[in-house]
Amino acid sequence: MNAISPAIQQTSSDEIDLAALFRALWEQKLLIVLVTVLGGMLAAAYAFQVTPVYQVQSVLRPAAIKDLDALNRTGVYKLAPAQAMKRVGATVESYDTRLEFFRANQGLFEALRQPNRSLEQTFERFNQEAFKMLLPDPKKADNLSAYVGVQLTYPQGVDGVALVNGLVEYSVQIERERIAADLAVVIQNRLNQLDAQMAAARASYEASKDAKIAKLQEADSLKRANLQDELKALRQQLKTRRDNRVAQLDEAVRIAKALGISKPATPSSLGEAERVAQGNVIRTEVNNQQIPLYFMGSEALEAERNALLQRRSDDFTEPRIAQIAKELQLLANNRQIEMLNKRESEDLFLKDLASWRGEAARLRNLNVDVSSLKLVSIDQVALEPLRPIKPKKALILALGLVLGGVLGLFIALLRNMLRRTPSRNHSSQLNVAA
Template identity: 85%
Template structure:
């Protein structure tokens, strides 16, 4: 019983203190209300006096295939709709592109000018805080289509709609200019490549023609030398054959004179001697052995020897010599070499030259105006916002009243504690 009594007394004391606390706060209700109203007035002053900030945005989506078909059909530059959109988005995000637009349109940023900052410093601060790129979340797979956009948060004295739309148009125009420059560069590079191909083909043709002419002339020289060697050998052979024949005739003449054979005769006639023939006699001799040369008689042999000694050339006795002379005469002029050297328009004989010339002509006549090229579809144009995004007046007023009430209660509790402190001292 003694242990329970202090606990009951302590609980009663706590209840009395809590009741006294509520009573004390109620007595200071005017203070709480006054603090709440003061903080609410401060919040209201901020809500209605702070410079309002607005927000606009522009969203771009890929262009249609038909919009880029003319560019892709040139055959020298290929650009898909998604690639074109990404390139425009990169231009929107580029600091250099934004700074270029800022320098070209300083009137749109006149309200942001500060006396102690340069143009670049003013733009740097505004660019870092005001712009935000809009892109689909790569982690989400339920995105219906790709897009890219830019969002701008700006104070009331800045024309944000004109700024965003102007920046989007500037990025599109800048990208068109880059595509035009790229297209001209690609065309010029291909033309240079075609010129190099044609020059290389001409050089290769000249080298091939010279090599072919040299080969033909070398073959003719070799053939001519072989024919001349053959002709010389044949003439030596014929001369040796004539000398051998003369030697044989000399020997046969000596034998015929020794035998007294002056006219042509036969071995059987030589053996019978002279006979007186009665009537007509027909003599037939069959002999399978070659009759010696001296049976021709010394007169015939001497006549043949004299003819051989007087001969100046043996060429007519060998048909091959006439044929060699004909071939040597044909080798004096190589008509194929003459035709190769007399070609006037050698480009006609270059392989693939017609195709290269056709491609070069097509590239030089290629005229593509990028001014009408539609790179993206502007899905959302920046329009004048209906209300500012900051300050949120209702939220600020509600927070001000709540914070004012809390602050008033805190002050009342603090006063109550300070007032009871002397009573608690012994």
């Protein structure tokens, strides 16, 4: 019985301690309220003294097709709206671009300067922590259109709106300059290619013309040689024919003199040479055999022979010689070769030269105003934020009050425990004595 009663007394004392605990906390309510208020005041002091942090962003979308039509109509440079947006986005993301923009606009970053750090070192840290690229989630299929953006988180004192908008405009301008440089190089390369094609065409034309002239000259030389050979052969043939005729006439003259034929005669007239003619007699002789040459009479034969011996040329006896002379005269001047050599504007005879010249003239007269080229559509321009994203004052104040209240309760409990410890020790001594 004596062993059980302390346990019952302990349980009763515990229940009495819980009620006493609430009474003790209620008695120290002023302390709890003061600590809670102090926590709230400290939280409020932190919330209102910490430097506010703001956030702005700019979103870019693809430009319209008509905005890039002037560039694409050049025929030498193609740029789709999506490609233009990606190029601008890559330029915005580029560290070099941001560093160049920083160096060109150091006044925008002056508020970030810290002791013992150069402005470049300050920008290095700011670039890593403050900038964030906005891209569509590739895992989501409900993205209506492509976009790219840049988000900036910056402390109070920095003109984040001017910084973001200026960076975007600076990046667009850099891409315009790059496109202008690329376009100039592409046009110049195309012009060099056209010049090379025209030079090659001229060289090919000169070679083909020289080959054609050489071919014509060779054909004329060959034809001239053949005609001269034919003329020489004909003259030799005519000379041989004349010599043969002279030999025949010599023989016929000897026969005619032996027969006493001095005048032209016929075989039948030889038998009647001594017959006296009475009246006018007309004789007709029909003979199907060729009459020997000596019947022409020695006088006629000698006359023909003397004429043949005195002849200096037999060309007139052969019509082909006159024709050969005509052909040789025509070969003396090849009019086709003369016309080829007299061509003043040989470019007119080059194939495709007119189209190449037209293309070169078109490229030289291209006037694309790249400085006003709209590469992207700025869907969202960075605007002055209405409130900072940090600190969240209401949340900090609430947390300060909660923590202050918890701390106040803890202090009150601690005081109550310290106060009850002596009394418990005294009661324990009394129980031991009993």
